[in-house]
Amino acid sequence: MADLELPTANSAPECAEDGVWLACIECGAVHAPYEGPVYTCPDCDSLLEVRYDSYPTFDDFSGRGVWRYAAALPFDEGVSLPEGDTPLHRVPRLEADVGVRNLRIKHEGMNPTGSFKDRGMTVGVRVAQELGVDRLACASTGNTSAALAAYGGRADLETLVLLPAGKVAAGKVAQAALHGARILEVDGNFDACLDRVQDLADRGEAYLLNSLNPFRLEGQKTIGFEILEGFYADEGRFPDRVVLPVGNAGNTAALYKCFRELVRGGDLAPGDVPKLTGVQAEGAAPMVEAIEEDLDDTRRWEEVETRATAIRIGNPVNAPKALPGIRETGGTAVAVSDEAITRAQRDLAEEGVGVEPASAASVAGLRELRDRGVVDDGEDVVCLTTGHLLKDPEAAAEAGSEPEPVPNDTDAILAHLAGKSVGGGLLGRLRRLL
Ligand SMILES: *Cc1c(COP(=O)(O)O)cnc(C)c1O
Ligand SMILES: [Zn+2]
Numbered sequence: 001m002a003d004l005e006l007p008t009a010n011s012a013p014e015c016a017e018d019g020v021w022l023a024c025i026e027c028g029a030v031h032a033p034y035e036g037p038v039y040t041c042p043d044c045d046s047l048l049e050v051r052y053d054s055y056p057t058f059d060d061f062s063g064r065g066v067w068r069y070a071a072a073l074p075f076d077e078g079v080s081l082p083e084g085d086t087p088l089h090r091v092p093r094l095e096a097d098v099g100v101r102n103l104r105i106k107h108e109g110m111n112p113t114g115s116f117k118d119r120g121m122t123v124g125v126r127v128a129q130e131l132g133v134d135r136l137a138c139a140s141t142g143n144t145s146a147a148l149a150a151y152g153g154r155a156d157l158e159t160l161v162l163l164p165a166g167k168v169a170a171g172k173v174a175q176a177a178l179h180g181a182r183i184l185e186v187d188g189n190f191d192a193c194l195d196r197v198q199d200l201a202d203r204g205e206a207y208l209l210n211s212l213n214p215f216r217l218e219g220q221k222t223i224g225f226e227i228l229e230g231f232y233a234d235e236g237r238f239p240d241r242v243v244l245p246v247g248n249a250g251n252t253a254a255l256y257k258c259f260r261e262l263v264r265g266g267d268l269a270p271g272d273v274p275k276l277t278g279v280q281a282e283g284a285a286p287m288v289e290a291i292e293e294d295l296d297d298t299r300r301w302e303e304v305e306t307r308a309t310a311i312r313i314g315n316p317v318n319a320p321k322a323l324p325g326i327r328e329t330g331g332t333a334v335a336v337s338d339e340a341i342t343r344a345q346r347d348l349a350e351e352g353v354g355v356e357p358a359s360a361a362s363v364a365g366l367r368e369l370r371d372r373g374v375v376d377d378g379e380d381v382v383c384l385t386t387g388h389l390l391k392d393p394e395a396a397a398e399a400g401s402e403p404e405p406v407p408n409d410t411d412a413i414l415a416h417l418a419g420k421s422v423g424g425g426l427l428g429r430l431r432r433l434l
Contacts, residue, residue: 012053019053020074022214025321033074034130039201039212047320048214049257050074055265058229066119069222072261074215078126079155083118084222086110088230088382091351094363098370102235102380105353105363106227109388113175115310116223116251116386117147123219124209125151134158137206139186139193141247141310142172143387148209149179160206162186162193169309169356169392189304191315211250212317220251224258227382228268235380238272243369244384245361246278246287246333247311249322251384256325274382275331277375278322279365281306281358285335287316290323292333297323307338307395310358310387332374340364342399345389349400354389356396362386 012019015032022031022038026046031038033050041048052072060071065084070076088104095103108116125148128136136152137160138144145161145168152159159181163173167189176183186193194210201208211217224242231239244251255276262268280288284304290297301314316322326333338357344367345360362383369375389396406413 016053018074021051022048023051025049034127037131037133037201037204037207039198039208039214047212047318049321050214050218055261057262057265057267061225061229066122066219066222069225072221072225072258073123073218075123075126075130078122079129079151080122081112081118081150081154083111083122084226086226088227088234089351089353091348091353094347094351097347098363098367099377100366100370100375100379100381101377102239103366104231104239104382105348106223106230106382106384107353107355108223108384108386109355109359109391113143113146113150114171114388114391115143115147116220116384117143118151119222120211120216120219120250121147121151121209124213124216125155125157127215128157128207128209129155131207133207135160135206136209137161137197137200138209139163139190139197140168140172140176140210141190141312142168142176143310143391144210145181145183146172146175146179149176149181152181153179158182160184160197160200162197164189164193167309167312169395171391171393190313191300194315194317210317211248211253217250217254217257217318220254221258221261223251223384224255225262227274228262231380231382237380238268239274239380239382241275241277241331241375241379241381242384243277243279243362243366243381245308245311245358245365245386246280246322247313247316247358249278249287249316249318251386252276252278252325253318253321256322256329259329273329276326276329277331277365277369278326278333279361280333280335281308281311281341281361282335282337284312284314286314287319287322288333288335290319290333291326295323296320306341308341308356308358308361309392310356311361332369334365334368334374336361336364336368340368342395345395345399348385349389349396353385354396355385356387356389356391357399359385359387
């Protein structure tokens with residue numbers, strides 16, 4: 001096991017406030033947390049990380065949801081809808097089919113706006129209040145905008161969201177619109193939207209709440225605490241592996257930070273840290289490329305395409321934090337086809353777990369890694385499903401069964417059902433193979 005320690009000493013520098021400060025992951029420079037908005041290192045422009053003067057243990061946690069983990073967060077409470085406390089589903093048929101000792105699904109689609117982004121926003125918007133900013137902004141493939149619109153609305157702050165025109169699933173745009181964000185449709189992809197919103201933030205026009213903002217990741221860290229606590233409560237041990245879809249790699253970075261903090265707090269042995277395993281769509285896989293070619297950072301993919309719109313990202317901003325997380329936990333990264341993603345979306349839905357395409361990538365990736373023999377049949381695996389089925393109703397309808405027109409007549413309906421009882425099942429199975 002490689003170095004899982006946090007890189008700087010655990011004592012607060014001068015600039016800390018209430019035992020919280022920001023540190024550069026590259027040059028180690030430290031910065032005051034709430035003096036003004038700061039997203040990247042003022043000295044070298046690398047990513048910043050939130051640091052604390054103490055590390056959490058499981059005994060420090062009480063209450064429910066994200067704020068249960070206040071001991072590992074910069075504040076004790078925040079603008080809450082409330083978020084977190086998502087289910088850790090058992091999926092016995094899928095578990096047997098994939099062939100692992102345990103397969104659990106951490107369904108983040110069950111958050112208030114239907115994705116894990118809510119966990120980051122409850123903390124991020126709390127920090128925005130501390131800074132006293134009056135306008136929030138993000139670039140988004142959809143879910144970040146839905147979450148920011150809801151939390152910004154709740155906090156009574158003006159909210160701007162920049163979306164790639166024509167590339168965002170219907171449910172997500174509808175949420176952002178109804179929660180009262182101003183939606184700016186940019187003629188470009190997600191990475192272009194992020195470039196624009198970073199410019200706006202640099203010019204002081206808005207407070208940036210993409211996962212480049214280190215406070216977002218503090219909220220998302222709580223997914224890791226919940227997985228470890230939930231799995232341990234059921235099985236008396238921690239899972240061997242966490243498999244998750246990767247877009248900007250914020251979650252990968254956040255889970256890694258969660259694990260490192262628990263190792264430093266003494267409650268997680270370095271040998272018990274789950275292997276972080278990232279999954280991308282074949283058409284948008286710069287992280288997989290970086291892992292396979294052992295790069296320090298990703299190469300920007302100018303053209304990206306996949307049905308899994310939430311992870312259609314060519315320039316993952318958190319790669320410098322996430323790549324070490326994958327490597328140092330002994331994990332890996334894998335790319336899957338859109339067909340494999342759709343199959344996994346169906347597999348999950350058949351066990352009652354409704355997820356959007358990007359979310360299903362985790363299960364598709366696990367299947368691929370089982371086929372390759374990378375994942376062992378004795379492993380305890382948790383797959384993260386990041387967003388709810390209804391986020392992308394078009395994709396769900398396409399992946400699901402066709403409606404069957406019937407006459408308005410009970411006998412005719414019974415005849416229809418009798419006629420289709422064998423053929424329908426067969427046809428359904430055939431259609432799935434195609
Ligand atoms: C944002 C998002 C992702 C990507 O998460 P990162 O932290 O950017 O890697 C994956 N799935 C869904 C549904 C999302 O909304
Ligand atoms: Zn720096």
